[in-house]
Amino acid sequence: MSIDLYTWGTPNGRKVSIALEEMGLDYTCHPIDIMKDDQFDPAFLKISPNNKIPAIVDHDTGQTLMETGAILLYLAEKTGQFIPADKPGYWRCVEWLMWQMGGLGPMLGQAHHFVRFNPDVSEYATNRYATEAKRLYGVLDRRLSETSAFIAGADYTIADMAAWPWISRFEWQGVDLNAYPAVKRWYLEISARPAVQRGYDKPHYVSDIPVP
Numbered sequence: 001m002s003i004d005l006y007t008w009g010t011p012n013g014r015k016v017s018i019a020l021e022e023m024g025l026d027y028t029c030h031p032i033d034i035m036k037d038d039q040f041d042p043a044f045l046k047i048s049p050n051n052k053i054p055a056i057v058d059h060d061t062g063q064t065l066m067e068t069g070a071i072l073l074y075l076a077e078k079t080g081q082f083i084p085a086d087k088p089g090y091w092r093c094v095e096w097l098m099w100q101m102g103g104l105g106p107m108l109g110q111a112h113h114f115v116r117f118n119p120d121v122s123e124y125a126t127n128r129y130a131t132e133a134k135r136l137y138g139v140l141d142r143r144l145s146e147t148s149a150f151i152a153g154a155d156y157t158i159a160d161m162a163a164w165p166w167i168s169r170f171e172w173q174g175v176d177l178n179a180y181p182a183v184k185r186w187y188l189e190i191s192a193r194p195a196v197q198r199g200y201d202k203p204h205y206v207s208d209i210p211v212p
Contacts, residue, residue: 002026006047007054008034009206011105011165015068016054016075018199019161023079027056031203069101072158082157093152096143096159100166104140107132108166111173133173137180140167144182149189156190164190168200168210177212184212 005020005027007013020027032038032053039051048055048066055066058078065071073094076083084090111129119126140163143151151159167187170177177184190196191209200209 001059002028003059004028004030004057005054005202006030006032006044006056007203008032009203010034010053011108011169012052012068013054014165014168014200014202015162016056016071017202018165018196019072019075019082019158021195021199022161022193023075023081025075025079029203068162069097072097072162076158082155082161084152084155084157089153093157093159096151097162099139100159100162104136104163105166107136108169108173112169115174116172130174133175137167137175137183141180141182144186150186160186160190164196165200170212171210187212 003020003025005016007017007029008031017029032044034053038044039048039053044055045051047057047064050066052066054068054071055064056071056074057064058074063074065074073083083093107129110125111133114122114125114129115133140151148154150156151163164187167177167183168191170187177187188211191211197209
């Protein structure tokens with residue numbers, strides 16, 4: 001049995017394809033072309049009621065899941081990988097996963113709209129989201145300066161898998177990674193992982209991983 005992954009080449013989609021590759025799980029990738037509104041297909045709605053990618057169907061258990069935070073936690077607990085076993089470490093990982101879900105992803109997503117795609121629509125929005133993007137990079141840089149290597153501590157976890165694909169679009173956000181040396185070190189280290197490189201190219205190759 002395997003997992004069906006319904007996804008597209010976005011930061012949110014890449015979180016889960018990277019996790020599946022890192023965990024060595026057998027999965028089949030189904031493209032959901034969001035540029036053609038595939039996400040509104042009634043068949044996909046049954047799997048993802050919010051019409052968002054990614055979503056999974058685990059044929060081992062019959063479980064369907066949308067929302068990347070839920071999917072990453074499910075896969076980590078299914079495999080016993082990439083999440084600390086001790087309670088303090090577990091909750092530190094969950095804390096930073098929620099930080100990505102509630103802050104880093106949504107705010108950087110808005111930066112894509114107002115900094116890259118529509119910078120002249122609203123000066124207020126452009127300034128707001130450019131400033132917030134840099135603030136969040138600063139939060140991450142301080143965190144990575146305090147820990148020995150990764151977001152949740154010494155070990156690479158699903159918290160890193162959640163954040164890294166959003167940082168991989170630093171150019172879209174108008175961010176110079178050289179201004180955040182701890183983030184740059186972390187970003188390049190994760191970029192070199194073979195499973196990350198494979199997961200980045202799902203459901204198909206779009207471009208090389210950006211290099212600062």
